Amino acid sequence: MKLFSKFLMGAAVLGVMASGDASAAGKIVMDGSTTVGPIAKSFAAYFQKTTGTEVTVSESGSGNGAKSIINGTCDIANMSRAMKDKEVAAAKAKGVNPVEHIVALDGLAVVVNPGNRVTALSIAQIRDIYSGKITNWSKVGGPNAQIVKIQRESNSGTQDTFKSLVMGKEYPISKRAESQASNGAVKNRVSTTPAAIGFIGLGFVDSSVKPLLVDGVAPSAETVKNGTYPISRPLFMYTNGQPTGVVKQFIDLNKTSDGMRMISELGFVNK
Amino acid sequence: MTEEVKSDGKRSNAFVVSPQKRKMQKLAKNAGEALLLGIASFVAIIVLFIFYFVAVDAIPYFQLRGFTEFFTSTGWYPAGEPGEFGALAIIYGSAMVTLGSALLAVPMGIAAAVCLSDILPFSVRQYAKPVIEMLAAIPSVAFGFFALVILAPLLQSNGGPLLMWTWWVLAAPFLLLAVIVAADLLSARFAQEENRKKMALLLQSLFGILAVLVLYVVGTKLNAIEIITGTNALNVSIILSFMALPTIVSVAEDALQSVGRELREGSYALGATRAETLLKTVLPAASSGILAAVILGIMRALGETMVVWMASGNSSHIPDPWFNYLEAVRTLTATIAGDMGEADQVTGSARYHVLFAMGLLLLVISFFSNLVSERIVVRQRKILSGQ
Numbered sequence: 001m002k003l004f005s006k007f008l009m010g011a012a013v014l015g016v017m018a019s020g021d022a023s024a025a026g027k028i029v030m031d032g033s034t035t036v037g038p039i040a041k042s043f044a045a046y047f048q049k050t051t052g053t054e055v056t057v058s059e060s061g062s063g064n065g066a067k068s069i070i071n072g073t074c075d076i077a078n079m080s081r082a083m084k085d086k087e088v089a090a091a092k093a094k095g096v097n098p099v100e101h102i103v104a105l106d107g108l109a110v111v112v113n114p115g116n117r118v119t120a121l122s123i124a125q126i127r128d129i130y131s132g133k134i135t136n137w138s139k140v141g142g143p144n145a146q147i148v149k150i151q152r153e154s155n156s157g158t159q160d161t162f163k164s165l166v167m168g169k170e171y172p173i174s175k176r177a178e179s180q181a182s183n184g185a186v187k188n189r190v191s192t193t194p195a196a197i198g199f200i201g202l203g204f205v206d207s208s209v210k211p212l213l214v215d216g217v218a219p220s221a222e223t224v225k226n227g228t229y230p231i232s233r234p235l236f237m238y239t240n241g242q243p244t245g246v247v248k249q250f251i252d253l254n255k256t257s258d259g260m261r262m263i264s265e266l267g268f269v270n271k
Numbered sequence: 272m273t274e275e276v277k278s279d280g281k282r283s284n285a286f287v288v289s290p291q292k293r294k295m296q297k298l299a300k301n302a303g304e305a306l307l308l309g310i311a312s313f314v315a316i317i318v319l320f321i322f323y324f325v326a327v328d329a330i331p332y333f334q335l336r337g338f339t340e341f342f343t344s345t346g347w348y349p350a351g352e353p354g355e356f357g358a359l360a361i362i363y364g365s366a367m368v369t370l371g372s373a374l375l376a377v378p379m380g381i382a383a384a385v386c387l388s389d390i391l392p393f394s395v396r397q398y399a400k401p402v403i404e405m406l407a408a409i410p411s412v413a414f415g416f417f418a419l420v421i422l423a424p425l426l427q428s429n430g431g432p433l434l435m436w437t438w439w440v441l442a443a444p445f446l447l448l449a450v451i452v453a454a455d456l457l458s459a460r461f462a463q464e465e466n467r468k469k470m471a472l473l474l475q476s477l478f479g480i481l482a483v484l485v486l487y488v489v490g491t492k493l494n495a496i497e498i499i500t501g502t503n504a505l506n507v508s509i510i511l512s513f514m515a516l517p518t519i520v521s522v523a524e525d526a527l528q529s530v531g532r533e534l535r536e537g538s539y540a541l542g543a544t545r546a547e548t549l550l551k552t553v554l555p556a557a558s559s560g561i562l563a564a565v566i567l568g569i570m571r572a573l574g575e576t577m578v579v580w581m582a583s584g585n586s587s588h589i590p591d592p593w594f595n596y597l598e599a600v601r602t603l604t605a606t607i608a609g610d611m612g613e614a615d616q617v618t619g620s621a622r623y624h625v626l627f628a629m630g631l632l633l634l635v636i637s638f639f640s641n642l643v644s645e646r647i648v649v650r651q652r653k654i655l656s657g658q
Contacts, residue, residue, distance in 0.1 A: 148500045153585070153609040154350040172348055175360070178502060178599045179585035179609065185419070192424035195499055 028250055031058040032065020032078035033157045034182050035201040036235050039104060040078050042262045043253050053246045062157030069238055070096055075247050077238040080106065080157030080201070081164075098238045103254040105269040107202040107224040107232040108162060111187070111209040113194050118142040120213035123230055126166055129197060132174030137195060149177040150189050150198035158183065161233045162199050199231075203267030221269045234271065322634060329631040332356075332624035341628060347587040347601075349610055349622045356625045360587045362632070364504070364600030368579060371508030371596060372515055372572040377565050379512070380519030384561070387520070388527035389535075389549055400524065407517035411577040418510045418582035423501030430498030430597075435490045442489075446482040454478055498597050502584035505596040510578050515568035522567055526560020527553060559651035566644040570637050573604075580605040603629045 028047075030040050037059040044055035060068075062079040066087045069077035071094070083091075083098055091098050110126055112118060118141055121129075128134040130149055138144045151173055152159035167173060180186045186198040191208035198209075202219055205211050211219050215230050223229035243251055253259035260270045288296070333341070336356060344357025383403065387396050426433065454474035461467040498505075530553050538548040554561070584599020587606075591598070607626050 146499050155610065172351065175345065175347070175588035176586050176599070178500065179601075181580065181609065185581070188420065189423075189502065192420075193427055193500060 026053055026246065028053060028055040028076065028247060029074045030055065030076045030078055030237075031060055031068040031074040033062040033080040033235070034059045035062075035080040035106060035158055035203070036078035036103070036237070038203060038266045039235070039254075039263060039268060040076075040237075042266065043250065043259065046258065046262065047250055047253065051246065051249070053250075055250070061153075061155040062160070063155040066091075066098075066238070069098060069240060070094055072096065072240070075239065076251070079236045079238060080233065081160045082234075082236065083238065097241045099240075099242055101237045101239070101243075101251050101254075102234045102271055103237050103251070104235045104263045105224050105232060105271050106235050107219045107229050107269070108158065108165070108199050109202050109205045109211040109219040110197065110199050110214055110231070111190050111205065111211050112197050113190055114208070114210045115194050116142055116210065118212065119210075120216060122215050123166060126214070127168070127171055130167060130173050130177060131171040132176060145195040148193055148196040149174060150186050150196055151177045151179050152186065152199075153179050153181055158199065158201060162231070165231050165233070166199075201267075202269070205267065221264065224269045232269075235268065325627055325630045325634060328624055328627035332621055332628040335621045335624065341625070345587070345589060347606075349625065354622055356621060358603075358606075358625070358629060360589045361601050361603055361606050361629070363589050364583070364587070365573065365602040365604070365633075367504050367590075367596070367600055368507045368511060368583065368602060369569060369573045371504060372511035373565070373569050375508060375512035376515040376519055376568055376572070380516050380564070380568060381523055381561060383516070383520045384523035384527055384564070385549060385554070387524045389545075389553065400521070403520050404517050406513060407521075411514065411575060412581075414510050414514060415578040415581035418506055418578060419502065422506050422509065423582060426498045426501040426503070426506060430501070431494045431496045434493040434496060438490055438493050439486060442486060446486065450475060450478040450482050496597070500584060500597075500599055502582050502599055503597050504583065504590070504600045507579050507583045507600075508596065510582060511572040511575055514575060514578065515571045518571050519564045519568035522564035523557070523561045526557040526564065529560065530556045559648040562647055562651075563644050566640050570640060573636065574633065576604040576608050580608050585609065603633055 028044075030044070037057065040057045044057050047053060047055055057078075058074075059078075062081055065074070065077035065079050066083055068074040070087065070091045077098075082100065088098060110121065116137065118137060121140060125134065125140055129140070129147055130151070134140060135147055136144065137147055151162070163173070178189070180189055180198075183200045183204045186200050187204055187206075187209055190196045190198040200209075202221075202224065205219070217223050217229045219229050219231075224232040237251055239247060239251065242248075254263065254270075263270050340356055341358050342362075343359055344355065345360040346355040346357040347361060348355040387400055387403075391399060454471050457474055458467050458471035461470050534552055534556055535548055538552040543551065579602045583602060583605060585601045585605055586599040587601040588598075590596075590600065607629055610622075610626055
């Protein structure tokens, strides 16, 4: 009899593992944007400490986050852009109903090397630089040096946001623009390259790079919140259907005072 | 099976195996052989399967978009609406960094292999070879990190002087050797001993001044170069050459070792010097193995992903002018790695299949290089064995 119950237990464990339903085991799996990553990670650490629920966070880009929730391999997809129509359609086709939750706001800072004397650019100037129309810093009040444009790979939500908020449909980014794989890599390249320009999430700005005034407005929590800073965006967490149980508890963290403190400590803005 | 015959003519049963047992043994032998054959062919089957599955996903791309755009256009906007899938600049970028790393790694690798096998004493070689092979154990992401965080800023801040010093260090010994050899060859035309010595001295100083001039002029030109972006084809070529080195050195050294004492001693016995033995006997005899080493090394560079993704700059355009190694490039491997995440959403689209088309292209290139190297090895073996 004892043996039989052991066997049953084993079968049950195997069944839970095979079903791939991570939340059933009291565990939350998150995947997606490297921009939302820091929020997800500090929420996860906090949540694990207070509730004992295990939370794993992968950072593979917004596109991969959407893919994971569509394929059912995560409970929460972190995305730095809204889901595209195509992705929503793909999800529906698989019986997944993506529900968006805005957890915070983020501004994209346009950054240059601290040694660059340029301090402000207009949206039009940034667009001209990235589309290849302006190639020298002297055209925008800087030193006589060729501009090194740094962008993100095409699977990045930051890249999507930059393209839609700055470039628009009719201005493709120049072929000469270099691509880097993460916010950190862009910051690293800009901080070590005198003639570089790049764009990163507000939370990643530190003293190694210089954020520019865009259309005369400095990127900061206040300007993002009151809508005067032109390159800002909401940050999303997506769930399959309305969240319940621990997943709901986790997502609602952004409305608690502890959650709001964590968000602003990371350099993001509470909505 | 040994069978013992007793003095009375009767067979001893001690060593005779019963027919049943013999059958079993035969069966076991066949089963064992079949198992080994299965394991060996498994590897071959894996290769075929990879080819098959990559091709199955690559062919739809060409059905959707044809061949012209992929091979002739440089417009790479896979995320555009509609997307553009011109891979010419990306193929060119791959070729550029592979060639660059080969130019650096092949002479260095062969020189190091010759040094290890024929010049260093055994006790030193015992330690030197494992140390070189250690390079292969460094993860490629560590190389990439080094390229991005240390080499790229260094190239930007001190690129010109760095290029100048490299030129001096590499070119000075070669030019010195060339001056001596050229002066010797030209002065050898004079029959008289005294004239010959005078002429040699004159030519040596003349060529010497010329060589110093060349060193200086090219050096100052290089010194004046300002490298705008450190994540460029040169950076990647340097790092990839380090990564290809252990393969080249290790395989080429094995080839040189396998030439054997007989050929070397035969050469010395005929009065050849060490240099003549090396250049005219050992290297030709080992050339097929060295070629295999070179191709393996080049394949290592062509297939490397992490380093090029981190340090090549990933900008899909053909540098201007075309040989400008100081501009950022994008390679096939980095494009597959960088675009895969997003492309997966839209399985079945050109954007998804174009990455497999690139993978297939890489597979075909390495397949043909391997085929060519096999051919050369076989032919070389025939020539050496005098057929």
